[in-house]
Amino acid sequence: MSKTIALLHPGEMGAAVGACLVGGGNRVRWVSAGRSGATRARAAGAGLEEVQTVKEALAGADIVLSVCPPHAALDVAREVAGHGFGGVYVDANAVAPGTAREVSRIVGAAGAHMVDGGIVGSPPSPKNSTRLYLAGNGGADIAALFAGSHLGTVVLDGPAGAASALKVCYAGWTKGSMALLADIRTLAQAEGVDGALLAEWKISRPAVIKDSELVTGAARKAWRWIAEMEEIAASFEAAGLPGHFHHGAAEIYRRLEAFKDTATPPEMAKVMAILKANGR
Numbered sequence: 001m002s003k004t005i006a007l008l009h010p011g012e013m014g015a016a017v018g019a020c021l022v023g024g025g026n027r028v029r030w031v032s033a034g035r036s037g038a039t040r041a042r043a044a045g046a047g048l049e050e051v052q053t054v055k056e057a058l059a060g061a062d063i064v065l066s067v068c069p070p071h072a073a074l075d076v077a078r079e080v081a082g083h084g085f086g087g088v089y090v091d092a093n094a095v096a097p098g099t100a101r102e103v104s105r106i107v108g109a110a111g112a113h114m115v116d117g118g119i120v121g122s123p124p125s126p127k128n129s130t131r132l133y134l135a136g137n138g139g140a141d142i143a144a145l146f147a148g149s150h151l152g153t154v155v156l157d158g159p160a161g162a163a164s165a166l167k168v169c170y171a172g173w174t175k176g177s178m179a180l181l182a183d184i185r186t187l188a189q190a191e192g193v194d195g196a197l198l199a200e201w202k203i204s205r206p207a208v209i210k211d212s213e214l215v216t217g218a219a220r221k222a223w224r225w226i227a228e229m230e231e232i233a234a235s236f237e238a239a240g241l242p243g244h245f246h247h248g249a250a251e252i253y254r255r256l257e258a259f260k261d262t263a264t265p266p267e268m269a270k271v272m273a274i275l276k277a278n279g280r
Helices: 011-022 037-045 054-059 070-082 097-109 139-142 162-190 194-204 208-213 213-240 246-253 270-278
Strands: 004-008 026-033 047-050 061-068 088-091 113-120 130-135 151-155
Touching: 004 011, 004 054, 004 070, 011 026, 011 061, 011 151, 011 270, 026 054, 026 213, 037 047, 037 151, 054 070, 054 194, 061 070, 070 088, 070 097, 070 213, 088 097, 097 151, 097 162, 113 139, 113 162, 130 139, 130 162, 139 151, 162 194, 162 208, 162 246, 162 270, 194 208, 213 246, 213 270, 246 270
Parallel strands: 004 026, 004 061, 026 047, 061 088, 088 113, 130 151
Antiparallel strands: 113 130
């Protein structure tokens, strides 16, 4: 049975996830007020239905799917709760388990039921292997909406917060190690030993050379990862573990905000120059 879904607020990932839902016969609305022409074009290409306000998006909706930058997750939940939404609220943002549980509390107070989600991978497409992890009561029902689409689903046997925890652990390594390697390369360059370090890696750890330049392709999205690193740090700290490393990773990505939405990836030399310049 098809559902009416309010998708708040889709960027590249959200539009691709929305396209998977539309492909399954669902009606998906998004709110265009204040969004860019590029966002509008992506939404149209995904078959999403444009409305002007959150109130319009929620009218008659069975499900709210929140796919937004991590720093906005709580604000989106509060806005939806403020409209008295009483359906299923899926938070698929890169947030700490504690933040996911706070989202559940916020929307639950207004009568909604929250399903915790965590997306691993690039925007779903025929070329990408992407999974939506789901936790909490109703996770299997949400997974069924994506059956046969380019977005795989995994329903975890755990309460709300479990899917966010898995995403935190996964991104804590992938995006955290990317920031660490960028920092290391910049230090080596500052000390005049970058060439020698690359030569040593070629002998002892050849895979690290390619990994150390992944940040160039990701630089335009670094602005989104600042809050994600802070959410990861908070997750470690809530578990009684040090969160300092990911606070440092947040600072690395903060220094790369200048590359937001650039058309082509910067060269590694430019990334290192920005990291050094912003530290002075």
